[in-house]
Amino acid sequence: MAGAANGSFRGGPSGGGSVNFYKRVPKDLTEATTLGAGMSICAVGVMAVLFLSETLAFARTKVATTIAPEADPEHQIRLNFNITFMDLKCEFVSLDVWDALGTNRQNVTKNIQKWQVDKEGQRKSFAGRHFEPRDLRHDEHDETLEEMIKDGAYAKPLVQRGIDNYMKEHEMVFIDFFAPWCKHCKRLAPTWEKFAQQAFNDGMPVGVATVDCTAERDLCSKYGITGYPTMQWFSKGEPAGPKYQADRTVDAIMGYAKQRVKTNERYKEWEADPARRERYKNFDVHGMRAQNPGCQVHGHLMVNRVPGNFHVEAKAKDHSIDPAMTNLSHVVNHLSFGVGADERDRKAKMLLSNAPKEHQKFTPLDEKVFTTTEFHQAYHHYVKVVPTVFDISNEPLTVYQLVGQSQVVFYDVVNVPEARFSYDLSPMTVTVTTEGRKWYDYITSLCAIVGGAFTTLGLIDAVLYKVFKPKKL
Numbered sequence: 001m002a003g004a005a006n007g008s009f010r011g012g013p014s015g016g017g018s019v020n021f022y023k024r025v026p027k028d029l030t031e032a033t034t035l036g037a038g039m040s041i042c043a044v045g046v047m048a049v050l051f052l053s054e055t056l057a058f059a060r061t062k063v064a065t066t067i068a069p070e071a072d073p074e075h076q077i078r079l080n081f082n083i084t085f086m087d088l089k090c091e092f093v094s095l096d097v098w099d100a101l102g103t104n105r106q107n108v109t110k111n112i113q114k115w116q117v118d119k120e121g122q123r124k125s126f127a128g129r130h131f132e133p134r135d136l137r138h139d140e141h142d143e144t145l146e147e148m149i150k151d152g153a154y155a156k157p158l159v160q161r162g163i164d165n166y167m168k169e170h171e172m173v174f175i176d177f178f179a180p181w182c183k184h185c186k187r188l189a190p191t192w193e194k195f196a197q198q199a200f201n202d203g204m205p206v207g208v209a210t211v212d213c214t215a216e217r218d219l220c221s222k223y224g225i226t227g228y229p230t231m232q233w234f235s236k237g238e239p240a241g242p243k244y245q246a247d248r249t250v251d252a253i254m255g256y257a258k259q260r261v262k263t264n265e266r267y268k269e270w271e272a273d274p275a276r277r278e279r280y281k282n283f284d285v286h287g288m289r290a291q292n293p294g295c296q297v298h299g300h301l302m303v304n305r306v307p308g309n310f311h312v313e314a315k316a317k318d319h320s321i322d323p324a325m326t327n328l329s330h331v332v333n334h335l336s337f338g339v340g341a342d343e344r345d346r347k348a349k350m351l352l353s354n355a356p357k358e359h360q361k362f363t364p365l366d367e368k369v370f371t372t373t374e375f376h377q378a379y380h381h382y383v384k385v386v387p388t389v390f391d392i393s394n395e396p397l398t399v400y401q402l403v404g405q406s407q408v409v410f411y412d413v414v415n416v417p418e419a420r421f422s423y424d425l426s427p428m429t430v431t432v433t434t435e436g437r438k439w440y441d442y443i444t445s446l447c448a449i450v451g452g453a454f455t456t457l458g459l460i461d462a463v464l465y466k467v468f469k470p471k472k473l
Contacts, residue, residue, distance in 0.1 A: 035468065039461040043453050050449045058442045061434040063356050070387070070429040077305050077385075077400075077425070080340050082298035082333040083312070085419075086371075088326070090114040090295035091245065092227055094315035097301060099308025107315070112299035136318050137247040141190040154196035156209040160219045163211075167237040170207030172264060174233055174257060177211045177220055182228040182320035188248050195253045206257055213322065224293065226326055227319035233260050248318075298333070300340070305425050313418035321416050328378040328419045329371040335421070336363050337385050337400035352399065355390060359432055361401045370406060370419075378417035381406045387429045401430070 085093065093114060097105040141148075158166055158175065167173060176192050178185035196208035213220035213228065223232060223239060231244035231253075241260070246252050301310060312328070314321045352360070370379040384403040389396050411417045 035464055036461055039457050039464075043457040046457070047449055047453045050453065051446065054442065054445050054449065058437050058445075061436045063359075064433050064435045065359075066431045066433070067428050068431070069427055075305060076302045077337055078339065079301045079303050079310070079423070080334065080336045080338075081300070081310075081421070082296070082335075083419075084117060084294060084296045084331040084333060085312070086117075086294045086327075086329050086331070087224075088295055088312075088314060088328060089226075089293065090116055090297075092314040092316050092319070092321065093295050093297055093312060095297065095310060095312050097303065097308065097310045099304050100306045101304050103304060103308065108301065108310075111301070112297065115296040115298075117294040117296050137249050137252070138187060139191045139194070139249045141194065143190065145189045145193060148190060148193045148197075153193060154200050154208065155193050156207065158209045158211050158216075158219075160216055163219065164237070166207060166209065167234065170205075172205060172233070172235055172261065173207040173209060174231065174260075175209045175211055177213050177223070177225045177228065177230040177232065179214050179228045179320065179322065180212065181214070184318055184320055185229045188229050191248055191250055191253070194250045195257075198250060198254060199257065204257065204261065206261065221325065225322070226314060227316055227321050229319070235264070296333075303423075307422070307424040309420050309422040311418045311420040313416055315416070323376065323411070323414060323416045325375065326417055327372065327375070328417050329369075330379070330419055331367075331369050332365045332381075333367065334363060335365045335383070335402075337402070337423075338398070352390070352397070355432070359388060359390075359401065359430075361403065362399060364402050364404045365406070368406075372408065376411045376413060376415075376417065377408050378411070378419050379406055380409045380420040381422065383421065383423045385423055385425045387426065389429060389431045391431055392434045 094107045095112065097103060097108055155176070156166065176185075176188065178189070192208075192210065199206055199208050211219060213225055225232075233240050233244070244253070244256055246256060297312065303310070312330075314326045314328070352362075365381065365383070372378060382405045386401045386403070387398060388401050389398050409417075409420075
């Protein structure tokens, strides 16, 4: 009995019974073969490659996304924009905001800047920040325009056929472009006639004229007239300097005209009376900047987290806009929601730059040009805003991805077109995280590689050994 016990502990044939999973073949019954050696080398190589691949996979993380409804505690969101209008002057740019909660803000100026731009889209001069147009002064007259011109008008009505001859007769011309239906034009008309009469009586070397843009549409289009009334100075048949935008009184217009005459070498000494010069020395010529056709509008708005829109249209406090002459072709330089890219810290910028490409749709409309080829039309844009949380660092970062669509909208003849940017915030939040493999998953995979490679190559070795084993005679 003792011997049997000793034999079982020494690993003899009877030790462990049927529950022994690791039974051994006596060494003298094994046989070393060249094929077995080759298969062993193959097994080591296969396991090494699989070990390396599994280790790299364990060290690598993958991106995972989840979608869930999530209410943001903030009631408003920041909207950043930078838009260049290629054929709309800053004086006519009006930005309005509307949303589903009833918000309706007209001509928003807070946190917004305007820059005049040339025909190439380059900034030329600053056109206003927090700018609210001032009220222009007007003269009140005892006589009506009809009473003033009953014996003839001093302001010469011009038409397409006669304007060239009139320009040749007068080196300097001051023209009021108007529309009969414009209420501002009707209010200016007696003042303009009084100014023309005074200029004639004083012998001012300036031709004062008017052009009815409803009758002479091609002529007004030639000079880029989009709002009424527009008062433009001409020198030698060409527009000179910016359009007049100061007070609409006889004294103010006379003062402006005298300032313009002084710039002409031929007539600069026309007004030699010191007393007259003293009368106009404090005249403030409003807007004496270089004339540029476009306007760049940029800044940010705080909007409610509900569907809404902001839109830009041609509008002015003291002008009536001609719908048929309004061109809202524009370039979207930038449009985004949330914190501006230039205000993020370095860590946030690096995190977003390394984010997956499919999750970097923050500014899909940037640097896109939207040009209309006909009047009475404008581009409308629709943007779906998707809150996205990047939870891949110690501090989660919330940004907003955009999906945008744009199309041309046609307007009735009597309606002024507007460039509209509609937005709608998604109630679902996309959360982006990184996932790595667990350590026990890694260990399990390594064990599976060892067992699988050993077993598979063992079976292959057995088959090959049976095939190539020498036959006994």
